Amino acid sequence: MTIAEVSKKYGLSADTLRYYERVGLIPEVKRNKSGIRDYTEEDCRWIEFIKCMRSAGLPIETLIEYVRLVQQGDETIDARKELLIEQRKQLIEKMEDMKKTIERLDYKIEIYDQAVVKKENGLKRTYD
Structure with missing residues (x-):
C-alpha cells in the first residue's frame, strides 16, 4: 500500500506516518x-x-521503547510484558480519575438543574 492509501485507511496524515517511522514508533517501511x-x-x-495506544494516551517515548524491544527479539519478552503491564496500570488510574471527574460534573449539572426548576417556580436560586 502507498502512504496515501495507508493515510486514508487509518485517518492519519502522510506527515504523521513519516514521523512515526522517523522516530521509531513503527519499524522502517520498505520502499519499492x-x-x-x-x-x-x-x-x-x-x-x-x-x-x-496513542488514542489511549500512551506516551510516544514508551511506544518507541516497546518497538525497540520488539526489534531486539524474544529475549525482551519479559521487558515488553512489564512495560505493557505498567502502562495498563497507569491507564486504569487515569480511568479512575476521569470517573471521579465525571461524577463531580454530574453533581454540578444536577445543582444547575435544580436551580433552573427553582427559577421556573419563582424561588431563589442557590449555587454550590
Whole structure:
C-alpha cells in the first residue's frame, strides 16, 4: 500500500506516518524500486497498534521503547510484558480519575438543574 492509501485507511496524515517511522514508533517501511514507501500488512498492524495506544494516551517515548524491544527479539519478552503491564496500570488510574471527574460534573449539572426548576417556580436560586 502507498502512504496515501495507508493515510486514508487509518485517518492519519502522510506527515504523521513519516514521523512515526522517523522516530521509531513503527519499524522502517520498505520502499519499492522507485523509492516510494510500500506498506505491508505487518506495517499496517503496527500502525493500528500505535494509533490505538496513542488514542489511549500512551506516551510516544514508551511506544518507541516497546518497538525497540520488539526489534531486539524474544529475549525482551519479559521487558515488553512489564512495560505493557505498567502502562495498563497507569491507564486504569487515569480511568479512575476521569470517573471521579465525571461524577463531580454530574453533581454540578444536577445543582444547575435544580436551580433552573427553582427559577421556573419563582424561588431563589442557590449555587454550590
